[in-house]
Amino acid sequence: xxxxxxxxxxxxxxxxxxxxxxxxxxxxxxxxxxxxxxxxxxxxxxxxxxxxxxxxxxxxxxxxxxxxxxxxxxxxxxxxxxxxxxxxxxxxxxxxxxxxxxxxxxxxxxxxxxxxxxxxxxxxxxxxxxxxxxxxxxxxxxxxxxxxxxxxxxxxxxxxxxxxxxxxxxxxxxxxxxxxxxxxxxxxxxxxxxxxxxxxxxxxxxxxxxxxxxxxxxxxxxxxxxxxxxxxxxxxxxxxxxxxxxxxxxxxxxxxxxxxxxxxxxxxxxxxxxxxxxxxxxxxxxxxxxxxxxxxxxxxxxxxx
Amino acid sequence: xxxxxxxxxxxxxxxxxxxxxxxxxxxxxxxxxxxxxxxxxxxxxxxxxxxxxxxxxxxxxxxxxxxxxxxxxxxxxxxxxxxxxxxxxxxxxxxxxxxxxxxxxxxxxxxxxxxxxxxxxxxxxxxxxxxxxxxxxxxxxxxxxxxxxxxxxxxxxxxxxxxxxxxxxxxxxxxxxxxxxxxxxxxxxxxxxxxxxxxxxxxxxxxxxxxxxxxxxxxxxxxxxxxxxxxxxxxxxxxxxxxxxxxxxxxxxxxxxxxxxxxxxxxxxxxxxxxxxxxxxxxxxxxxxxxxxxxxxxxxxxxxxxxxxxxxxxxxxxxxxxxxxxxxxxxxxxxxxxxxxxxxxxxxxxxxxxxxx
Numbered sequence: 001x002x003x004x005x006x007x008x009x010x011x012x013x014x015x016x017x018x019x020x021x022x023x024x025x026x027x028x029x030x031x032x033x034x035x036x037x038x039x040x041x042x043x044x045x046x047x048x049x050x051x052x053x054x055x056x057x058x059x060x061x062x063x064x065x066x067x068x069x070x071x072x073x074x075x076x077x078x079x080x081x082x083x084x085x086x087x088x089x090x091x092x093x094x095x096x097x098x099x100x101x102x103x104x105x106x107x108x109x110x111x112x113x114x115x116x117x118x119x120x121x122x123x124x125x126x127x128x129x130x131x132x133x134x135x136x137x138x139x140x141x142x143x144x145x146x147x148x149x150x151x152x153x154x155x156x157x158x159x160x161x162x163x164x165x166x167x168x169x170x171x172x173x174x175x176x177x178x179x180x181x182x183x184x185x186x187x188x189x190x191x192x193x194x195x196x197x198x199x200x201x202x203x204x205x206x207x208x209x210x211x212x213x214x215x216x217x218x219x220x221x222x223x224x225x226x227x228x229x230x231x232x233x234x235x236x237x238x239x240x241x242x243x244x245x246x247x248x249x250x251x252x253x254x255x256x257x258x259x260x261x262x263x264x265x266x267x268x269x270x271x272x273x274x275x276x277x278x279x280x281x282x283x284x285x286x287x288x289x290x291x292x293x294x295x296x297x298x299x300x301x302x303x304x305x
Numbered sequence: 306x307x308x309x310x311x312x313x314x315x316x317x318x319x320x321x322x323x324x325x326x327x328x329x330x331x332x333x334x335x336x337x338x339x340x341x342x343x344x345x346x347x348x349x350x351x352x353x354x355x356x357x358x359x360x361x362x363x364x365x366x367x368x369x370x371x372x373x374x375x376x377x378x379x380x381x382x383x384x385x386x387x388x389x390x391x392x393x394x395x396x397x398x399x400x401x402x403x404x405x406x407x408x409x410x411x412x413x414x415x416x417x418x419x420x421x422x423x424x425x426x427x428x429x430x431x432x433x434x435x436x437x438x439x440x441x442x443x444x445x446x447x448x449x450x451x452x453x454x455x456x457x458x459x460x461x462x463x464x465x466x467x468x469x470x471x472x473x474x475x476x477x478x479x480x481x482x483x484x485x486x487x488x489x490x491x492x493x494x495x496x497x498x499x500x501x502x503x504x505x506x507x508x509x510x511x512x513x514x515x516x517x518x519x520x521x522x523x524x525x526x527x528x529x530x531x532x533x534x535x536x537x538x539x540x541x542x543x544x545x546x547x548x549x550x551x552x553x554x555x556x557x558x559x560x561x562x563x564x565x566x567x568x569x570x571x572x573x574x575x576x577x578x579x580x581x582x583x584x585x586x587x588x589x590x591x592x593x594x595x596x597x598x599x600x601x602x603x604x605x606x607x608x609x610x611x612x613x614x615x616x617x618x619x620x621x622x623x624x625x626x627x628x629x630x631x632x633x634x635x636x637x638x639x640x641x642x643x644x645x646x647x648x649x650x651x652x653x654x655x656x657x658x659x660x661x662x
Contacts, residue, residue: 199386199388201384201386201388202388202390202391204355204375204382204384205382205384205388205390205449206390207355207374207375207376208353208355208375208376208380208381208382208450209376209381209401209402209405209450210376210377210402210405210453211376212374215405220390224391224392301392
């Protein structure tokens with residue numbers, strides 16, 4: 001501390017004297033990030049702006065009528081079909097993120113607290129399913145859940161059911177199951193990192209003050225790893241709302257999500273403005289949902305004290 | 306209060322603690338002093354319940370601690386890093402252990418305030434844990450442990466993270482606090498001044514063994530061997546030969562100091578005829594002008610180091626293998642003695658101590 005205190009005044013003086021140098025440093029910094037900045041602008045910001053612009057226009061057969069209108073939003077928010085799809089997407093995404101985090105937490109906890117010197121090996125093993133493509137992993141769930149699938153033949157072999165059931169595949173549950181599996185590793189990592197940062201002496205201190213393992217976990221470990229839990233929830237929640245492939249492959253008629261409807265508007269239905277309005281609505285709702293989730297978890301963590 | 310009987314702790318082939326036995330009495334300020342890796346922290350952690358002895362038993366307040374987990378022991382600890390819960394404020398940190406007792410909230414509040422007052426932190430209840438200075442963090446850690454009214458308070462190098470001024474101030478406060486609350490304190494430290502200044506008794510440890518247990522003055526003046534003497538500050542060592550040993554005293558022959566009879570230190574174990582005679586640098590006084598003393602040695606100043614309030618003189622004495630180190634206050638001009646000057650030194654024969662090699 002004393003070193004820093006002694007070191008700072010000359011540093012500040014130097015900074016003030018070399019204002020022009022700082023400017024050039026800033027310029028250098030801008031130059032350094034400009035390729036990525038440009039990339040982000042062209043491929044991220046511009047497309048989003050294009051989508052937002054389209055959502056206020058109207059499709060006029062093959063051309064776009066560029067007069068401002070809110071009709072698309074009226075449709076997106078009032079048509080029962082879109083409301084249902086949006087609600088289902090939110091339900092699926094919330095359920096998936098909840099289960100992924102609940103299942104990932106013990107794994108992350110185990111690696112962090114009992115992984116010993118093999119922590120990196122454990123983490124490496126977790127990534128193994130990701131060596132195959134996402135599509136293949138989703139397809140393999142079809143193999144497991146399908147009419148002639150592993151689950152059906154297993155249950156029949158055990159004599160629990162007499163004939164193959166169609167209840168496993170092509171519904172919301174199948175989508176939830178597949179997505180939960182697909183996102184597991186993405187949630188283990190942030191939770192693991194936040195658990196690693198929990199100072200182990202704090203746990204000893206809690207024990208010293210009379211806490212058994214369970215109370216200690218609830219009062220120290222869990223609140224301190226909350227940032228990782230929140231990150232994990234958001235990492236899963238945000239992309240799964242708009243997932244398109246999984247419902248398409250394992251969702252069937254009952255598992256259709258909002259992204260499938262958006263795809264239809266941009267594709268077969270050829271109504272880009274409505275598709276754009278649906279996209280923007282989804283984005284807004286996801287943002288709100290993420291915000292609310294963060295708020296609730298923070299509040300709960302504070303209450304737990 | 307604490308009985309440690311033949312406690313050993315091994316990690317594989319490494320013996321962190323080797324057959325240690327200690328008895329700490331109620332209300333005592335007891336220090337475990339030694340260099341890093343001497344086993345002092347291991348012993349403290351075993352009293353707290355964070356580590357288990359490989360063999361031997363520890364009992365606190367007459368109750369054997371075998372198999373009793375840390376959270377059910379009548380001990381509380383102040384950690385070296387303080388381990389302040391970062392997500393809680395000062396009052397919540399202090400109240401942490403009380404929550405489990407389910408006290409009425411007024412009673413809980415009163416005890417938290419009392420504990421904060423004891424460590425002079427009143428009014429900081431709502432301060433966040435991350436907004437505290439090092440000294441304040443330490444006080445919170447102390448209050449958090451004291452509020453539990455433990456039978457024994459364990460302190461693991463509590464002052465090592467503080468700067469010198471604050472450390473000296475906290476030493477005084479810790480001692481005052483201990484006397485006020487009357488709880489048995491067990492302090493682990495590698496700083497001999499800390500141990501000497503605060504403790505009722507000190508156990509000096511080396512390599513997993515307890516070398517000497519005694520009051521600060523005894524340990525400083527009558528160290529049992531060279532290692533202990535050396536760890537507790539400067540000491541001039543003079544080669545000696547034992548000519549007579551009985552229950553109370555030892556007589557040795559030396560070249561520089563002649564034949565000397567000294568009190569026998571407790572736990573003295575002779576190792577053949579060879580022994581060492583020691584004298585602390587501040588127990589050698591410069592004889593000015595024509596002052597004389599019945600006990601004096603003379604030599605030549607070969608080096609001089611100035612330390613503000615004192616000066617270290619390095620004096621070569623004919624017949625001594627190594628020059629003597631003399632620590633003299635600067636009241637009379639010891640800082641002006643030129644290098645190369647002849648010098649006479651007086652000593653009190655009581656300041657001489659015979660040690661095992």
